[in-house]
Amino acid sequence: MSPAGEKPLVLIGLMATGKSTVGRRVAVRHGWRFVDTDAVIVDRHGSIAEIFAQRGESGFREVEAAVVAEVLSGADGNTVVSLGGGSVLHERTQELLSMALVAYLDADVATVLPRLEGDTGRPLLADGAGEVWARLDRERRPVYEALADLVIDTRDATIDDVVNRLEEQVHRLGPAEGKDHGNDR
Ligand SMILES: Nc1ncnc2c1ncn2[C@@H]1O[C@H](COP(=O)(O)OP(=O)(O)OP(=O)(O)O)[C@@H](O)[C@H]1O
Numbered sequence: 001m002s003p004a005g006e007k008p009l010v011l012i013g014l015m016a017t018g019k020s021t022v023g024r025r026v027a028v029r030h031g032w033r034f035v036d037t038d039a040v041i042v043d044r045h046g047s048i049a050e051i052f053a054q055r056g057e058s059g060f061r062e063v064e065a066a067v068v069a070e071v072l073s074g075a076d077g078n079t080v081v082s083l084g085g086g087s088v089l090h091e092r093t094q095e096l097l098s099m100a101l102v103a104y105l106d107a108d109v110a111t112v113l114p115r116l117e118g119d120t121g122r123p124l125l126a127d128g129a130g131e132v133w134a135r136l137d138r139e140r141r142p143v144y145e146a147l148a149d150l151v152i153d154t155r156d157a158t159i160d161d162v163v164n165r166l167e168e169q170v171h172r173l174g175p176a177e178g179k180d181h182g183n184d185r
């Protein structure tokens with residue numbers, strides 16, 4: 001078990017950069033709890049596409065902010081959280097992230113484009129996935145970088161590569177700042 005006072009590991013970044021996949025894999029490897037805020041929203045309120053259709057993006061953001069605040073408030077050092085890509089734009093979420101170890105999964109459009117083809121689950125990308133993703137990248141990158149304790153380059157990286165890069169960086173921070181990998185359950 002990790003020592004008390006450790007921070008939860010929180011993954012941030014744009015759509016399709018691997019937050020859900022990588023977060024789950026890291027959590028399973030160490031026996032940590034895994035929470036994906038998009039999945040919590042879907043469990044409680046229905047699909048993200050439906051919420052956008054019924055309440056618009058602003059309605060989705062309200063729901064999302066409440067779920068993210070609840071999840072982050074309840075997250076301890078044995079928890080990995082994958083956040084929805086746009087959730088970090090909310091001020092309260094930004095404040096709550098100060099108590100977490102925040103890892104930004106950095107990608108480029110060439111890396112994610114094949115993953116977006118045929119996708120219907122991400123309503124923001126409905127009108128030209130590549131162009132919208134690239135615009136969101138320009139708009140949000142400064143926010144992600146400002147919040148991040150760690151930046152993981154996911155370009156030319158398999159899922160296992162990303163997991164290993166993330167773990168190396170967390171390990172390098174040491175137990176005082178990060179999660180103590182020598183102390184897994
Ligand atoms: N490094 C990688 N190499 C190849 N495929 C990947 C990689 N990382 C993730 N994927 C695949 O890309 C898709 C999107 O990954 P994932 O759902 O984890 O992204 P996400 O960041 O959680 O996206 P969202 O913000 O929309 O929830 C999945 O099918 C996943 O298997």
Ligand SMILES: O=C(O)C1=C[C@@H](O)[C@@H](O)[C@H](O)C1
Binds near residue numbers: 015048085121
């Ligand atoms: O980047 C975004 O704004 C989003 C990312 C996804 O994780 C979902 O939360 C939703 O599709 C919106």
Ligand SMILES: [Mg+2]
Binds near residue numbers: 019020038082
């Ligand atoms: Mg996800």
